[in-house]
Amino acid sequence: MDYVQITQKQRDEMLRAVGASSMEDLLRQVPDELRLKRELKIPQGMDELALRRHLEDLAAQNSSADGQVCFLGAGAYDHFIPAVVDHLAMKAEFLTAYTPYQAEASQGSLQAFFEFQTMVCQLTGLDVSNASLYEGATAVAEAALMAANTTGKREIVVSRGVNPDYRRVLQTYLSGMPLSYEEVGLKHGVTDSQELEAALEEDTAAVIVQSPNFLGHVERVETLARFARANESLAVQVFNPISLGLLKRPGEMDVDIAAGEGQALGTPMGFGGPYLGLFATKERYVRKMPGRLVGQTVDAEGRRAFCLTLQTREQHIRREKATSNVCTNQGLMAMRASVYMAAMGAKGMRRVAQLCFNKASYLANQLKAAGVSLKYPKQPFFNELLVELKRPVEKVLPEAEAEGILAGYAVGKDYPELGNCLLVAVTEKRTKEEMDRLVSVLK
């Protein structure tokens, strides 16, 4: 099934209409010596039922988190997704539209993105949000490029508390550019502020920290932002949107750019994508911002209306001088996040964050009672715990798996000094009983 509706008879009529005796007359524009003289080596097409059976077979060969208890986090989280999110965000009118270049034909998506921008601003406490970027890691890389572009400086200082994958992606973005990358170490599981202060140079464009950081600890963002400010560098915070129901917002801590992964806002874990890049900043930097922006305006009769705006920042107008090459973004994921945030509301977002924290606290206490301690028990956490196992992590993880528990992420791959530590994520979905089971496996 190739979803072509034109019948053979119509095809012949259309060929006659364009003056072709056969399809070949239209394909001759491709020189003969360049033509593929055989069929593609791809299996023949499938009817819908056969296709569904095949896909069900492939899907059945994966153990979804649904059938297990998921304590895996490390950048992707198993949060509850209300049914309205799927129902509304996946409406065919949203699913099958494209970028709202023609405003009069796209008021619905434009208004939804204007609301999305507003809610991201409300959540982060910053002035402007774009209409989405690809995902967390690339959003952070865009923040670094924007900081360099804004300050005219060339060095990017990054805490080792930032998600290791984000740091790797950032290094890929910076390589080959006249920009340098410097990493600042951790002390007791959080950014070493003395080392960070010492790393700042006149040429430092951005200081990037994550809070809660990759190890789950809440960073002293205000202090780090103050260092950045004193050095005339931009402070960039990598954030988890769910945590902002409880934690101080980036805007309250004088952060210049908040960038992060928005998957937790109503997008399924989906084996890693598609996710949602969140990006918000202060008003004064708006013209250096990457990505699409929706603005409010009026129509010819003075009615409120919405359109894409400040497009002179973008590639289709400015080409090599654009603030970023991003074109297609994550519209549908932004739609999901919007419905999610609106469904939760101010109180719901606060409650979800509180539930995550309550449960993480319960788990921490139970682990301690069972003789398993946190690596840095004095560091404040939100919903991820860095647990120091008594038995080798490579033994514990398969045991937990056998019990149907995804126990967490072994951070030793990225932090050799934390070789036997497990990063355990707790969302509002986890129950007391599930956490008790985890404790019995980990002890």
Place this chain on the structure above:
Amino acid sequence: MNKNGERLLFEISTPGASAVDLPECDVPEAEFDPALSTYTQSGLPEVGQLDLVRHYTHLAHRCFSVDGNFYPLGSCTMKYNPKVNEWAAGLAGFANVHPLQSEHHVQGLMELLYLLRMYLAEIAGLDEVSLQPCAGAHGEWTALKVIRAYFADRGQEKRRIVLAPDTAHGTNPASCAMCGASVVTIKSLSNGLTDLEDLKTHLSDEVAAIMVTNPNTVGKFDRMIAQMAEMVHRAGALLYLDGANMNAIMGITRPGDFGVDIMHYNTHKTFSTPHGCGGPGAGPIAVRKELSPYLPVPQVVKQGEKYAWDFDRPKSIGKVRSFWGQVGVLVRAYAYIRACGAAGLRDVSETAVLAANYVAQRIKHVYALPFGPKDGSPMASNPCAHEFITVPRAIIDRGVTIMDVAKALIDRGYHPPTVHFPVHDCLMIEPTETESKATLDGFAETLLELAEQSERDARPFKEAPVRQVVRRLDEVGAARKPVLRWTGAQG
């Protein structure tokens, strides 16, 4: 709806309302350190479930979409998005899998990704594919990084110039800039093809690559592409293909067979993954084997009967995004390729080409085709690929702008074609293969009616659209005094 249209979420917010029922807490409440807590209310709206549903239902009614309207947006390939693909992407075994689960937990997903890798390599006629890039522009950027790593490995770091024709997509030069490459523009000939003489003067040992789109953005297959490839290769540079227009050539010719070294796909164009009001897309890249070592990590590989992630690629450019790719999008692309099969993919491209030529044929006596047949000859004498551009000078000369035509089409239920790209005053029309003949006829007739109307009276065009929820917008005002979020000030 009031006179200002659908109210904003913030305007229907009712303190205390909520659309969700969160679980009871089965553990003790814990106190989060007040010193680390937020001290302000977020201000997020509070809306009951039915009001939330009505709000988004109203917004959905205010969107043109492929499911509701013909959407001949040139270069974007707005084909039908099969519903079975949505069903597939929603299967729990695909959608509810954590990306860091053990490989033995995700063999079905990895097999799907591995097979898709193979199919995309075959369609490209190239050796290896990376599925990781997030969208076409991200694919361009990734590919340019690969090209740079390839030359650096050969001690040719000075190759930092990338050539691109003047009709290139805006993302091409923007991606170059993000890789630290400088862009030099190559002229196009009056027949829409790249000027090889101009190209020759720009080739040097500082040129890394030329980025071309083929069929190009004016809808012509560049028949000199093999000669261009030879010139480029002789100069030690690489030929990059922007795969935006792959919908025209699947199974007919392959980029690798016409000299391309590296390319990106847009799955949301060629393989029917939905455009979602602007995304997500996916931008897999395909390369010749000489470029394979530099592809991003990790790569999905088959080891015996098992699938695995290969991180051990010492020459790799590194990671380009978190985790493995736009998997949910790739599942849809895979389902599409399997549904179509080899013969179906070729039929897709043939029909896309036929549909574009048919629409062009029906309107070309009024809508001039700068790169089409001359003197009333039929389209077959100088056909377009899967899209074409028209510069309807006769209409424009009557004082009707191309944007006026676009807005008039909206009132007639059609999403306008791409306007002013790749040349000023053009409509770029891409019907796609999935439209019925009746829809193509209806669209062609509407365009002809608009031309007639412009002859009688140009004024109504200035008013259009009049049948939408809004009239034409003040876009200049929007940019001059940007209002980018709701602040509560307006009613």
